[in-house]
Amino acid sequence: MVARLFFLLIIGWYQLFAFTTIDEEPSVFVDPPALETPVEDLNAEESLVIEDLNDEEDPEISEPETPAERLIYLTIEDVPKKIYVGQIFPITVKITSLDKRRPYIVELENGKNVDVVKKHDDIPPQAINRLTYYFKAKGTSIRLPVFTVRYEDGTREYRIESVSLTAVKLNPPGEFSGVLARNMELINYQASSYDDGNNILALQLFVEYGNYRDFRLPGTFKQGIDSFEGDINGTTLLYYGVYPVGMEQVEFSYFNLEKNRYEKFQIPIIVKRSSVSTQTTLDPQASEFTKFKIVATSTFILLWLFLWIRTRRWSYPILIAAATAYLLTYLIPLKNVCIKAETTLYLLPTKQSTPFMRLYEETTAKEMDRNDRYTKVQLPNNRIGWVKNEDLCSH
Structure with a gap:
């Protein structure tokens, strides 16, 4: 054992003297070579480099910007629980603005199976706005438009993503008029002669919160809206339909959204003739x-x-x-009146009535009725309509 340790000690000393010399080993007592630049100048140069680095802008190490404070919050409220295809339904949006004096606008885009019936163009700048938009359901699968609120100067923009709804499709009866409403009332109706083979039926309806523009009468070859007034909450509608002589009754129905059922109207087509003194006459x-x-x-x-x-x-x-x-x-024969050339005949005596004929020559016709603004006349070809009183000849 002692001989083995002595042998290892000899091998270690041999390797030490064979591969290392005193001259090759660096000494810690040797002074370093002199610097070419004085210490004072080096410090000055280093300070200049440091200042230059501080002056340069490094986008990678610049501090991140603080996110802008949210100034507008949007919430959808009052979503209907049940919607029918064809129905007009409301959606209320609550808009809270922290900058209550700053005006903004609301835009709607990318809806599916809905039409915007009523929107808001003038929105007052205030802290809280509750805006009710009206939509018409066009299909069973509905996606509301995205509501985007944007400041008028275009600096900020906020939005609510679209909401999906499901509408129920009705299975209506044959006399269905196409109207879904909270309520519909028949205010008045009148039938009069249209020409030799047809009568015209005029209806005055009040539609509460319904799609009155879709109203249709069954069994008529010509019909349309003559005039209307009001808004989505309540509309007075004047509608006409032309029916062949001999048809005695018209039936139509609408879907009552409050009662969740169809309600039917039955209207007799009776062409009346009153006294000659009022000249409400028909041939x-x-x-x-x-x-x-x-x-x-x-x-x-x-x-x-x-x-x-x-x-x-x-x-x-x-x-x-x-x-x-x-x-x-x-x-007793009817009184004759003279109608000026270039005169338009209307279906009904209303301000927005539908024109159906134009007379290009001076014409003599029978006077059938008259009010403050219009005169009902029967032309030589037996067509009946209304002309404005100022379109009658003075002689």
């Missing part, structure tokens, strides 16, 4: 029903005359006089 040949009234009235007059001759009761002359006056309203 006796325009309707078979009018002919029947003339024949029936004449028959009663002859019957009462026969009974009066036999009994001499004074009640019969009174009945005969009343029936004769009624009969004369159909037999």
Whole structure:
């Protein structure tokens, strides 16, 4: 064992003296070589380099900007629980602005199966706005538009992502008018002669919170909206439909959103003729029903005359006089009026009525009715319409 340790010690000393010399080993006592630049100048140069580095802008090491404070918050409120295809429904958006004096605008985009019926163009700058938008459902799968709020100067923009809704598709009856409304009332109606073979039926309806523009009458070959007034909450609608002579009744229905059911209207088509003094007249040949009234009235007059001759009761002359006056309203010829050239005839006597004919020459027609602004006339070709009173000839 001792011999082995002595052998290892000899090998170690041999390797030490064979590969290392005193001259090659650097000494810690040797002074370093002198610097070419004085210490004072080096310090000055280093300070200049440091200042130059501080002056340079390094985008990678610059401090991140503080995120801008959110100034507007949007929330969708009052979403309907049930929607039908074709229905007009409201969506209320609550907008909270921390900068309440700064005006902003709201834009809608990228909706699916919806039409915007009513939006807000003028929005007051205030802390909280609740804006109700009205949409019309066009399909069962609905995606509301994205609501984007933008300051008028374009500096900030906030948005609410779209919301998906599902609408129910109705299975309506054949007489369905296409209207879904909270309520619909028939205010008035009137039937009058349109031409030799057709009558025109005018309806005045009040539609509460409904899609009144989709209203249609069944079984008519010509129809349309004559005029309307109001807003989405309540609209008074004047509508017309042209039906062939001999059709005695029109039926139509609408879907009541409050009662969740269809409600039906039945309207008789009766072409009336009143007294000559008011000149609300129609041509006796325009309707078979009018002919029947003339024949029936004449028959009663002859019957009462026969009974009066036999009994001499004074009640019969009174009945005969009343029936004769009624009969004369159909037999006395209508007054002729002159219509100026380049005159437009309208279907109904309203401000926004539908024009259906234009007279390019001066024409003589029969006066059938008159009010403060319009005169109802029957043309030589038996077409009936309304003209403005200023379009009548002065002579």
